[in-house]
Amino acid sequence: MSKNTITTTNVALSGKLMDFLVSTPEVSKKYYGYSYVVFSKDNSQLNEVNNDLVDDLKEEGKKVVKAEETNKKNNPWEFSIAL
Amino acid sequence: MGETSGSNRMRPKLGKTRKKNKYPAKKVSATVKHDDFYISENNRLTYSYKLDVKNKIAEVTCVSLDIKIQDEWMTIVYYDSYHEGQLHRHPRISYFDPSDAPTMFGVKRKGSQNKLLRWAIKDIENNWLVYKQGFIKRSNISNNNTDIPEIELY
Numbered sequence: 695m696s697k698n699t700i701t702t703t704n705v706a707l708s709g710k711l712m713d714f715l716v717s718t719p720e721v722s723k724k725y726y727g728y729s730y731v732v733f734s735k736d737n738s739q740l741n742e743v744n745n746d747l748v749d750d751l752k753e754e755g756k757k758v759v760k761a762e763e764t765n766k767k768n769n770p771w772e773f774s775i776a777l
Numbered sequence: 778m779g780e781t782s783g784s785n786r787m788r789p790k791l792g793k794t795r796k797k798n799k800y801p802a803k804k805v806s807a808t809v810k811h812d813d814f815y816i817s818e819n820n821r822l823t824y825s826y827k828l829d830v831k832n833k834i835a836e837v838t839c840v841s842l843d844i845k846i847q848d849e850w851m852t853i854v855y856y857d858s859y860h861e862g863q864l865h866r867h868p869r870i871s872y873f874d875p876s877d878a879p880t881m882f883g884v885k886r887k888g889s890q891n892k893l894l895r896w897a898i899k900d901i902e903n904n905w906l907v908y909k910q911g912f913i914k915r916s917n918i919s920n921n922n923t924d925i926p927e928i929e930l931y
Contacts, residue, residue: 704882708868709911712878715870716918722874729867730878740882747881750860 700740707732707740711761714771725759725773733762748776809838819845819929820909822901823852826894834890837864840897842905844912846872847926853912856884856897864893868908872916872925906930 711732715722731748733741751758758776811825821843829835841855854868864884867877885896901908913928 701882704880708878708880712868712870712915713918715874715876716915719873722870722876725876726874728876730870730876732878743881747865747879750863750865751879754859 700737700743703734703737704732704740704744707734707763710763711771721771721773725757725775728757728759728775730759730761731776733760735763735765752776808832816902816905817931819931820905821845821850822898822905824894824898826890834894836862837890837894837897840894840901842901842908844909844928846928854901854908856900858890858893862890862893864897869912870915871912871918872928 711730715730729751731744731751733744748758748760760774760776762772762774764770764772808828809825810828812823814822816822822841823843824840825838826834827836827838837856837858839855839857841852843850843852845851851872852869854866856864856866858864863881863886865879865881866884867879870876870878885893888896909930913930916925916928
C-alpha cells in the first residue's frame with residue numbers, strides 16, 4: 695500500500711472517529727481531555743505507525759485512548775486506555 | 778499544550794524498530810521564541826520554538842491556529858515536535874471537547890527543525906479555513922442540547 699493511500703486512509707479514519715465522538719457525548723465525556731489514536735480494522739501498516747505514535751504521546755505525558763475500528767454497525771469503535 | 782520537561786526525551790526505546798530520525802532534537806537552551814500573526818480579526822497563527830546553544834531551532838514547541846470565540850482565544854489545531862524532532866498534528870475534537878486526535882500522517886517528517894517549523898506555519902496559512910470549518914461542523918454536531926456561541930468564520 696502506498697504512503698499516499700495510507701495517509702488518505704488515516705485522514706478519513708480520523709474524520710470518521712471525530713464525527714462519531716461528537717455525536718456520542720457519553721463516549722467523549724468518558725475520555726474528556728484524552729488524545730485519541732485511531733487503529734484500522736484492516737490496515738496493519740497504518741496501525742504500526744500509530745502504535746509508535748501512542749508511545750510518543752505517552753512519553754509526552756498525555757493520556758491516550760486507542761480507538762479501534764470494528765465491523766459492528768451499532769458499535770463502530772472500541773476504546774481502550776493506553777497503559 | 779506543548780509543555781516540555783525535556784528530562785528523558787532522548788531515552789532509547791527498547792524493542793523499537795522505527796528508524797532513527799536523521800534530525801534528532803538537540804540540546805536546547807532556555808531561549809524560547811514566540812510570535813503571533815493575525816490572519817483576520819478572529820483568527821491567528823501562533824508559533825513558538827526553542828533555540829539550541831548555537832541559536833539554531835532545536836524544537837518546534839507549538840504552531841497553532843487559534844480562533845476567537847466570544848472574546849476568548851481557543852486553539853483548534855496545533856503542531857509540535859516534542860518527540861525526537863518528529864512533527865505531530867493535534868486537531869481539537871470540538872468546542873465542547875478539548876480532547877484531540879493526534880496524527881503523523883500528512884505531516885512533514887524529514888528535515889531540520891527549521892524546515893519543519895516553516896512547513897507547519899505554511900500548512901496552517903494554507904489550510905486554516907479547512908481546519909476551522911471542520912471544527913465548526915463538529916462543534917455543531919455535538920451541540921445537541923447546549924447553545925454554542927456564534928463563531929465568526931473570518
